[in-house]
Amino acid sequence: MRQINHCVLWSVAILIAMQEAAMAGGTSTGLIPITELPPNLYNGFPGGLYPGESNVIPASHLSAGLTQASLVVPRDGTGSPDSNGWIGMISIGMSNTTHEFGPFERQEDLNADRNARLIIINTAHGGQTASEIRNPGATYWTLVDDRLAAMHLTAQQVQVVWIKEANAGPPNNFPIHAQDLAADLRAVVQLLRDRFPNLRLCYLSSRIYGGYSGGGLNPEPQAYEGAFSVKWLIEDQINGDADLNFDPDAGPVEAPWLAWGPYLWADGIVPRAADGLTWVQSDMEADGVHPAPTGEQKVADLLSGFFGTDQTTLSWYSAQPGVSLQALNVIEDAHVAIAQPNQNFGASTALNIAAGASATDVLLKFDVSGVTAPILLAKLSFRIGTSTVAPRAVVRSVVNDSWSEASVTWSNAPAGSEPPIVTTGGISRDGSLSADVTQAVIAAADGIVSLRLSAPGGSGAYLSKESGQPPRLILVTQSAGPAIPATSDVALAVFAVGLVVCAAWQMRRAKLM
Numbered sequence: 001m002r003q004i005n006h007c008v009l010w011s012v013a014i015l016i017a018m019q020e021a022a023m024a025g026g027t028s029t030g031l032i033p034i035t036e037l038p039p040n041l042y043n044g045f046p047g048g049l050y051p052g053e054s055n056v057i058p059a060s061h062l063s064a065g066l067t068q069a070s071l072v073v074p075r076d077g078t079g080s081p082d083s084n085g086w087i088g089m090i091s092i093g094m095s096n097t098t099h100e101f102g103p104f105e106r107q108e109d110l111n112a113d114r115n116a117r118l119i120i121i122n123t124a125h126g127g128q129t130a131s132e133i134r135n136p137g138a139t140y141w142t143l144v145d146d147r148l149a150a151m152h153l154t155a156q157q158v159q160v161v162w163i164k165e166a167n168a169g170p171p172n173n174f175p176i177h178a179q180d181l182a183a184d185l186r187a188v189v190q191l192l193r194d195r196f197p198n199l200r201l202c203y204l205s206s207r208i209y210g211g212y213s214g215g216g217l218n219p220e221p222q223a224y225e226g227a228f229s230v231k232w233l234i235e236d237q238i239n240g241d242a243d244l245n246f247d248p249d250a251g252p253v254e255a256p257w258l259a260w261g262p263y264l265w266a267d268g269i270v271p272r273a274a275d276g277l278t279w280v281q282s283d284m285e286a287d288g289v290h291p292a293p294t295g296e297q298k299v300a301d302l303l304s305g306f307f308g309t310d311q312t313t314l315s316w317y318s319a320q321p322g323v324s325l326q327a328l329n330v331i332e333d334a335h336v337a338i339a340q341p342n343q344n345f346g347a348s349t350a351l352n353i354a355a356g357a358s359a360t361d362v363l364l365k366f367d368v369s370g371v372t373a374p375i376l377l378a379k380l381s382f383r384i385g386t387s388t389v390a391p392r393a394v395v396r397s398v399v400n401d402s403w404s405e406a407s408v409t410w411s412n413a414p415a416g417s418e419p420p421i422v423t424t425g426g427i428s429r430d431g432s433l434s435a436d437v438t439q440a441v442i443a444a445a446d447g448i449v450s451l452r453l454s455a456p457g458g459s460g461a462y463l464s465k466e467s468g469q470p471p472r473l474i475l476v477t478q479s480a481g482p483a484i485p486a487t488s489d490v491a492l493a494v495f496a497v498g499l500v501v502c503a504a505w506q507m508r509r510a511k512l513m
Contacts, residue, residue, distance in 0.1 A: 027211070027268045027281070028211065028267045028270050029267055031221060033272055034048065034227050035048070036272070045175065048231075049231060068200040068312075069313065069315050069316060070315060071159075072087060072200050072315070072316040074087055075157050075159070075198060077154045084376075085157065086119050087115065087119065087157065088153045089121070090120075090123040090144070091163075092123065092133070092161055092165070092188070093128065093165045094126065094128050094164075095124075095125075095429075095430075096166075096208070096289075096290055098125055098126060098427070098430065099290055099431065100296050101162065101303070101431075102122055102296070102300075102430065103296050104299070106381065109472070111308075113308070114307075114318065115317055115320050116325045116476045119157075119377075121147055121148065122427070122433070125431075126428030129165065130165040131167050131180075133188055134188050143426065146424075147427075147433075155197070156196075158198070159196075159198050160199075160200070161199060161203070162204075164204070165185060166218055167180070168217055169218075170222045174221065175225075177222060178225045178226065178228045179232070181226060182229040185230070186243070186244065189202055189255045192256065193253065193256055200257060201313075202256040203259055204233070204259075204260060205262055205264050207224075207227075207265065208265060208291060209266060209268055211223075211268050212279075212288030215289075217289050223265070224265055227263065230260065237255065237257075237258045242254070244258070259312065261306055262305070268280075277298070290430075324373070324476070324477050327473070327475070328475065330473075331365050331367050332364075333363065333365070333470070334346040334348070335350075335352045336363065338358070339357075339360075343409060344408060344409050347466060348464060349464055353390070353391065353453060354391075354455055355456060355459065359454070360459070361413070361453060363403060363414075363452055363453075365405075368441055368448075371447075373477035373478050375438065375441055375476070376477060377436065377474075378436070378440070378442075379474040379475075380435045380472075380473060383431075384431050384463065385430065385461060385463050386430045390431075390462055391426050391458030392423055392456060393456075394423050395421045395423070395452075395453050396416025396417055396421060397443065397452075413452070424453075437449075
């Protein structure tokens, strides 16, 4: 009898292990995207992105979002509306966030159909989970400040945020870990409103598929269940939670307006019903947690599609008269190393940079001679490799443009001018990095812009033009057509009322039809 009991126990243990292995993932889990879950429940909880098991934002919340969107306008450094100002849009989150926002930022900086006065900055960073960054004193916020400062953007100009967050190693105890994440996200969005007083719109996404994960960093079903954290947070705001209030007429403003960005999860190789999205093994890095280039591009494309078409983004994301975007790839790039003073590295796919005894500097050359329109902003843009980070870097103009990437070495490299133009922020691996170098571009009388970057500490690398991800100058130029005049916040609020009335009329008309 005891032998039979042992056999039963072993059989049950094997079945449980098989079920846990199946849930951990592989090519699929059998879980249903929450966008397709209704009318079914997940462990007793309804699906759909929004209340009522719906994927459609409630009309009242949409109207409120349109009001907030109408207040997203170019602002000067003090936060006042200014037709010559800028709109700051940033990412908030962890390693996956910076990996995915990097290619989005880079491709949208090539998009002539978006608002050129919108400055997109990747401020996500590896290891910065929701439970970490909910702390106002977390070092993460210094990193965010550094990257904003590098683009000469102030906190008062940041008006739009995309958040993708999770916690490392969540236990398999749904709904508890998802409720914990929702609480962390609540603290984060409240902190964001404190840090960025003109932040109006906050779009959230949950994790991509985690079934290929070989460890406990964020496996299935926890990656799937993180969507409920986002869903519950947004529902709390829709249901009138005072701690998430965004409307000054309803009381103290505690948070920005919240809504779903693109929903990113699909069940591995099983195509999603709405758009056919899948996650195959090659979309992931070897750890099964972080996206590989194809996976990053999938998220970037979903982000581009969302921000280019959502009703609450059209007023501020679409191209505006008076300004245009123009991108120029670097024409020559190389690094030079003090330890190898006569060695040329012009053919390298990486632009190494380091401080101290191993000092290694980066040289860049751009040709802006073909740009005839007045240049209002010049954004230096880098992509970081999958296995390297990039430290903070001091950027200086180089007067002598005669250097060549095929022959430049530490011994013959031209020096940078003083004072420096700007200091960049640091970035974790596989992200994107930017800095405002308008001063150097405007000063280049011959149309050739040379820059030298030096690290005040640490080491890392940027991708070079030989990698296929070249450093770029993203130029905002003045174009034909009148600029949008500066508008006061009061006038913007009046305009917002008109938008809401128009949206309500369209929804009523659609119902009657």
